[in-house]
Amino acid sequence: MERSPVFRLAKYIWPHWYLLPPVLFCMIAATLLSLAPPWLTGVVLIDRVILDKESSLLPWVVFGILGSVIFRQVFDFAQRYLLALLSQRAIHQLRCDLYLHLEQLPLSYFSRTPVGDLASRQVNDADSLEDGLQALVTEAGVHLILMLGTLGLLFSLNTRLTWYIIPFMVLLAVTMHIFRRVVRGSSLAIRQRLGQLSTLVTETLSGIAVVKAFSMERAELNRFGSLSINILRANLRLARLEGIYSSTVELILISGTVLVVWLAAPQVIAEQMTLGAMVAYLSYLTRFYDPLKGLSRANFQIQKAMGAAERIYAVLDTVAETDQSSSGILAPRVSGRVTFDHVDFAYDPQRPVLKDFSLEVQPGEVVALVGSSGAGKTTLINLLLRFYPPTAGTVSLDGHSLDTLDVQSLRSQISLVSQEPFLFSSTVRDNILYGDPQAEPAQVEQAAKNANIHDFIATLPEGYDTLVGQRGVALSGGQRQRISLARAFLKDSPVLLLDEATTSVDSEAEALIQDALENLTVGRTTLIIAHRLSSLHRAKRIIILENGRITEEGTHQSLLARPSLYRKLYDLQTLDQPVG
Numbered sequence: 001m002e003r004s005p006v007f008r009l010a011k012y013i014w015p016h017w018y019l020l021p022p023v024l025f026c027m028i029a030a031t032l033l034s035l036a037p038p039w040l041t042g043v044v045l046i047d048r049v050i051l052d053k054e055s056s057l058l059p060w061v062v063f064g065i066l067g068s069v070i071f072r073q074v075f076d077f078a079q080r081y082l083l084a085l086l087s088q089r090a091i092h093q094l095r096c097d098l099y100l101h102l103e104q105l106p107l108s109y110f111s112r113t114p115v116g117d118l119a120s121r122q123v124n125d126a127d128s129l130e131d132g133l134q135a136l137v138t139e140a141g142v143h144l145i146l147m148l149g150t151l152g153l154l155f156s157l158n159t160r161l162t163w164y165i166i167p168f169m170v171l172l173a174v175t176m177h178i179f180r181r182v183v184r185g186s187s188l189a190i191r192q193r194l195g196q197l198s199t200l201v202t203e204t205l206s207g208i209a210v211v212k213a214f215s216m217e218r219a220e221l222n223r224f225g226s227l228s229i230n231i232l233r234a235n236l237r238l239a240r241l242e243g244i245y246s247s248t249v250e251l252i253l254i255s256g257t258v259l260v261v262w263l264a265a266p267q268v269i270a271e272q273m274t275l276g277a278m279v280a281y282l283s284y285l286t287r288f289y290d291p292l293k294g295l296s297r298a299n300f301q302i303q304k305a306m307g308a309a310e311r312i313y314a315v316l317d318t319v320a321e322t323d324q325s326s327s328g329i330l331a332p333r334v335s336g337r338v339t340f341d342h343v344d345f346a347y348d349p350q351r352p353v354l355k356d357f358s359l360e361v362q363p364g365e366v367v368a369l370v371g372s373s374g375a376g377k378t379t380l381i382n383l384l385l386r387f388y389p390p391t392a393g394t395v396s397l398d399g400h401s402l403d404t405l406d407v408q409s410l411r412s413q414i415s416l417v418s419q420e421p422f423l424f425s426s427t428v429r430d431n432i433l434y435g436d437p438q439a440e441p442a443q444v445e446q447a448a449k450n451a452n453i454h455d456f457i458a459t460l461p462e463g464y465d466t467l468v469g470q471r472g473v474a475l476s477g478g479q480r481q482r483i484s485l486a487r488a489f490l491k492d493s494p495v496l497l498l499d500e501a502t503t504s505v506d507s508e509a510e511a512l513i514q515d516a517l518e519n520l521t522v523g524r525t526t527l528i529i530a531h532r533l534s535s536l537h538r539a540k541r542i543i544i545l546e547n548g549r550i551t552e553e554g555t556h557q558s559l560l561a562r563p564s565l566y567r568k569l570y571d572l573q574t575l576d577q578p579v580g
Contacts, residue, residue: 012090021084026079031145033072040497104320116199132305136299143291151286168256187307190234197227251298253289261557324354330409334398334523335363336494354548366526371545377529388390419499421484423472429464435490447490452512454481478509496526
C-alpha cells in the first residue's frame with residue numbers, strides 16, 4: 001500500500017527530532033499563557049474586582065494579563081523559529097535527494113520528461129511543500145494544542161454548554177474532509193500547468209536566437225499567454241474553493257456561537273451562571289474557534305502542498321540507473337575490447353534501430369561508423385555508455401556484460417567527445433576539470449596543451465579562471481570543442497567515443513582539432529561517428545551502417561576502390577553534401 005506523502009516526509013523531519021521537545025514545550029507554554037487573560041478578565045476582574053469590590057486584586061489582574069502577553073510572545077517566537085529551522089533543514093535535504101535522484105535517472109527518462117517541468121518540481125514544488133510542512137507542524141500543532149487546552153477550560157466553566165458545541169466540531173471535520181480531495185486535485189493541476197509553463201520558458205530562452213531570427217516573438221508570446229491564462233483560471237478556481245471553504249467554516253462557527261448565547265443568557269438571568277463566567281466562557285469560545293479556523297486554513301495549505309508532494313515523489317519513485325544494475329560489479333581498468341553481440345534495440349517498439357547487430361573492436365583499435373541519419377551510429381554510443389539497455393543481445397567491455405557492471409565505474413573507463421560540446425556556466429578550469437575533478441593545476445594545463453587550447457586560454461583576461469558563460473556562449477565552436485577534448489585528455493580513459501564535430505568550424509580550428517585528435521586516439525579504443533569522410537585516415541576500420549545493420553566494412557582506400565555506399569557518400573560529400 002502506497003504511503004501518504006505526509007508519512008514519507010517524516011523521514012526528513014526525524015533526523016532533527018531533538019528540536020521537537022523544545023518546540024513542544026514552547027507551544028504548550030504559549031498556549032497556557034494565551035488562556036490566562038480571558039480567565040483573569042471574566043472570573044477575576046468582573047466577578048471579584050468589580051462585582052465583589054475586591055480592589056486589592058486589580059494590580060494582580062493587570063500585571064497578570066501584561067506578563068502573560070509578554071511571555072507568550074517570547075515562547076511563540078521561540079517555537080516559530082525552531083520550527084522554521086526544522087522545516088528548512090528537512091526541505092533542504094529533500095531538495096538534495098531529489099537533485100541526486102534526477103542525476104541518477106536513466107537518459108530515457110529525460111527524453112520523455114521536459115527539463116522545464118523537472119526544474120519546476122525541484123524549485124516551485126519544493127517551495128510549496130515547504131509552506132505545507134510549516135503549516136502542518138507550526139499552524140496545525142499550535143492550533144491543536146490551543147484547541148484542546150481551550151476545550152478543557154470550556155468544560156470546566158460549563159459542561160452542559162460545551163456539549164452543545166461538539167456537533168459543530170463534527171460538522172467542521174466533515175467539511176474539511178470533503179474539501180480535502182478537491183483542493184489537492186486542483187493544486188496538482190496548477191502544479192502541472194506551472195511545469196508546462198516552465199518548460200516553455202526554458203525552451204524559448206534557450207532558442208532565443210532562433211525565435212528572433214524567424215521573428216516568432218509574437219507566436220511564442222501567444223503560446224506563453226495561452227498557458228498562463230490556463231494557470232490563471234486554475235488559480236481562480238482554487239480561490240473560489242478557498243472562499244466557499246472559509247465561508248462554510250465561518251457559518252458553522254457563528255452558528256455555534258449563536259446557540260451558546262441563546263442558552264447562556266437565561267442561565268445568567270436565573271443566576272445559574274455569573275456574568276463574569278459567561279464573559280470568560282464567550283471569550284474562551286472565541287479563542288476556541290480561532291484554532292479551529294487556523295486548523296481549517298492549515299488543512300487547506302497542507303492539501304495544496306500535497307499536490308506538490310505527489311509530483312516530487314513521482315520523480316523519486318522512478319527507478320534510478322544504479323537500481324537497474326543486476327549486481328553492480330566494479331569494473332577493473334580495462335584494455336578496451338568492445339563487443340556488440342547480436343544486439344537489438346528500439347527507442348520505439350514499432351521502429352527498431354538495431355537488428356541482430358554484432359561488432360567487435362580490439363583494444364587500441366580506431367573504428368569509424370558511417371551512415372546516413374538514423375542508421376544507428378549514435379545509438380551504439382548510447383548503448384556503450386549504458387544510457388539505454390539493449391532490447392536483445394549483449395554489449396560487453398573486456399568480456400564483462402555491461403548490465404553486470406556498476407554504472408559509475410563503467411563510465412569512468414569511457415571518454416565522450418560529443419558533436420555539440422556542452423560547457424557549464426563556470427570557468428574554463430572547472431569545465432576541463434569535469435574530466436578529473438581531483439586533477440592538479442599542472443595536469444589541467446597539460447590537458448589544455450594537448451588539446452591545442454592552452455595558448456588561447458592564456459590570452460583570456462582571467463586565464464583558466466575566465467567565465468565561459470551559459471553553454472560556453474563566450475567562446476567559438478572550435479574553442480568549445482577543444483575544451484571538450486581537454487576534458488578527454490584529462491580523463492585519460494582507455495575507451496574514447498568521438499562524435500566528430502569539425503563540420504561546423506573553420507579550417508584553422510579544424511586543423512587544431514584534428515592535430516589534437518591524432519594524439520588523443522593513440523593507444524585508446526576509439527569509436528568515431530564520422531561526418532567528414534576525408535578525416536577518416538586515422539581509422540583502421542570503417543563500418544558502414546544501413547537500417548541498423550553493417551552493410552560494408554573496410555579501410556578508407558579499399559572502400560573507395562570498389563562500388564559501395566561509402567564511395568557514394570564520399571562522392572556526395574565532395575559536392576558539400578555532409579553525411580548524417
